[in-house]
Each structure stands twice: as structure tokens, then as C-alpha cells.
Amino acid sequence: MTEHRPDRRGVAGGVALAALAALAVLNSIGADALPLWRQLVFPVLAPLAYLHGRHLRARGAGRLLVGAAALAAALVLVDVGTAATGAMLLAVFVVAPWLAGRNRRQQAELGRLAAERVARLEREQELVARSARAEERARIATELHDLVGHDLALIAVRAGALEVSAGLAPDDRHADRAAVAGIRVTATEATDRLRAALGALRDGPAGDGSLAPPHESIAALVARAASAGLAVRLDGAPDETSDLAGSLADQAAHRVVQEALTNAARYAPGAAVTVRVRRAGEDVLVEVTNTGAAVRPGPERASGGSGLLGLAERVRLVGGTFGAGPTGDGFAVRARIPAAREVA
Structure with a gap:
């Protein structure tokens, strides 16, 4: 005083x-x-x-x-x-x-x-406007990481499968494999450049918004990853969570599975991946596990960890819990998401 x-x-x-x-x-x-x-x-x-x-x-x-x-x-x-x-x-x-x-x-x-x-x-x-811009930039970065990064990872997986395929013509095998290897390298480099660009764009906490809700079910997502060459299967009844289509819980579960499949394709190529999505009372339990690489891994790529951190934040915003880490013979991603919660 x-x-x-x-x-x-x-x-x-x-x-x-x-x-x-x-x-x-x-x-x-x-x-x-x-x-x-x-x-x-x-x-x-x-x-x-x-x-x-x-x-x-x-x-x-x-x-x-x-x-x-x-x-x-x-x-x-x-x-x-x-x-x-x-x-x-x-x-x-x-x-x-x-x-x-x-x-x-x-x-x-x-x-x-x-x-x-x-x-x-x-x-x-001005502070409010800066905060809003930072949150919007972080939200866009998260969406680009989830959507574009997932597709690039699947391209690399498909190219890797073609590279070791025995169905290539003997006369053109060397040239074709070199071309396929070039596709895989290009996809990998594009993924790395995307991650670097997102690191510059993301300067705040991840937002809870979405550029658009997922237009495919988890079953369709798993099928698309399998068609790209990922050894993945869906364990459980696909329609067990069909009543949640379009909800925040459904969007969060979709992104958890999508990011887990992307990481499996990127860091454990050739590994067997299992996706489990089931109801447990008022919650949705999501678990994605892989058993480790079954074939020679591709070039090592450092993980920025932004995908798993973004998943943890997204699940937290809908009132759920998230965990990810190595298991005895692979890696597991687990999330418990409240099914009834509609407001972050």
C-alpha cells in the first residue's frame, strides 16, 4: 500500500x-x-x-x-x-x-x-483475435496431419508392397521396381515435408473443431487401409457403434483408428494390425494394436509425436481418456470415449 x-x-x-x-x-x-x-x-x-x-x-x-x-x-x-x-x-x-x-x-x-x-x-x-487465429491454425494443422498424412502413409505402403511383389515382368522388373521405389521415397519425403510445414503452422493447442466430419465408417476406413496393402483386420461387430454415426464420439473414434493405422504403416510396415471398437456401457472402447514388423522396415523416420499428442487432446476434449505405448511384441493405442457426450 x-x-x-x-x-x-x-x-x-x-x-x-x-x-x-x-x-x-x-x-x-x-x-x-x-x-x-x-x-x-x-x-x-x-x-x-x-x-x-x-x-x-x-x-x-x-x-x-x-x-x-x-x-x-x-x-x-x-x-x-x-x-x-x-x-x-x-x-x-x-x-x-x-x-x-x-x-x-x-x-x-x-x-x-x-x-x-x-x-x-x-x-x-487483439489478444483475443491472435488466440482465435492460433487455435484455427492449430486446428487446420491437426486436420491436415490426420487426413493428408494418412493418405500419404497408405501410398508409401502400397508402393512398398509393389516393390517386393513377384508379379512384375522379368524384363522390366528392375526398372519397375526402381519406379515403385521412387514413388515410395516421394511419398515418404512428402510426409516429412508435410510434418515440417505443420510444425510451423501449429503454434497453439489443438482445437476441437473439424474441417469436416468423417464421411466413412471405421469399417470402411479399415477396408481402405487393407486395400492399400496394410495387414489389418477389424475385430468385432461393425454395427455395434452405428448409432453414434456423426457424433463427437464417432469422430474421435474414427481419428484414433486413422492415426493408429497411419503410425503402423509408417513405423511398422508389414506388421499385423488389429482394430477393436466396442461399446462398454456408456463408453466406446477403441484399441489398435500391431505385433511388430513382419518384413524389413523402410527407411527410419523420426516421429514428431504430434499425431499422438493431437489424439490425446482430441479425446480429452470429448471427456475421454487416451493411452499409447509399446507392448511386449508391438505397439498399442487405446481410448475410452463417452458415447453420450456431445459438447466438448
């Missing part, structure tokens, strides 16, 4: 103004004709009173007491008959200008406070 120090300029100005006012009243009352220098006292008092009220801060009742004491002294020293005249002169040449200056100071202070408030609101609006 800070202690306010007395404004010495304000005290001195108040005392001087009060003394001049008292002197002016005493010099003007009771005289039939005033010398010119006495008549000039009041025109000088008026601007002084205005400047005192305009520029000096009035803290506390001390200044008012100084003025009141000067007025009382002036009125006591004259007789009752002339007191009214002295009070009128003080009101016209001291009080009124001082009040005018004080009013002008208050208007200026209000204007300054209003300008500060407008500037503060503008800064707050």
Missing part, C-alpha cells in the same frame, strides 16, 4: 491564492474610490484561481480549509454591512474561476481515462 505524499505546490498555491483573495477583499471594502493598482488585484486573481483549479491536484480537505479560513478572516475583519460585498467579490473572481479550472481538469482526466480504456480494449481484442 503506497502512501500519498502531500503536493507542496498545491498547498503553496492554495495559501497564496487565499492570501491574495483576503487581501483583495480587505483592500476593496470600505473605500469609496480604489487606486488603480487595487482595482487590478481581482483581474489577476481570476486567472490565478483558474490555473490553480486546472493544474494542481486537490488531495484531501486541507486546500478547502485554507480557502475557507482566508474567507472567514476577510469577512471577520470587515463589518457586517460589507460582508456580503466581500463574499460576492470572492465568489465572482476566485471561486467561479477556480471551479471552472477544476471542471476543465476533470474533463481532461475523464478524456484520458476514456482513451486508456479504449486502448486497453483494443489490446484485449
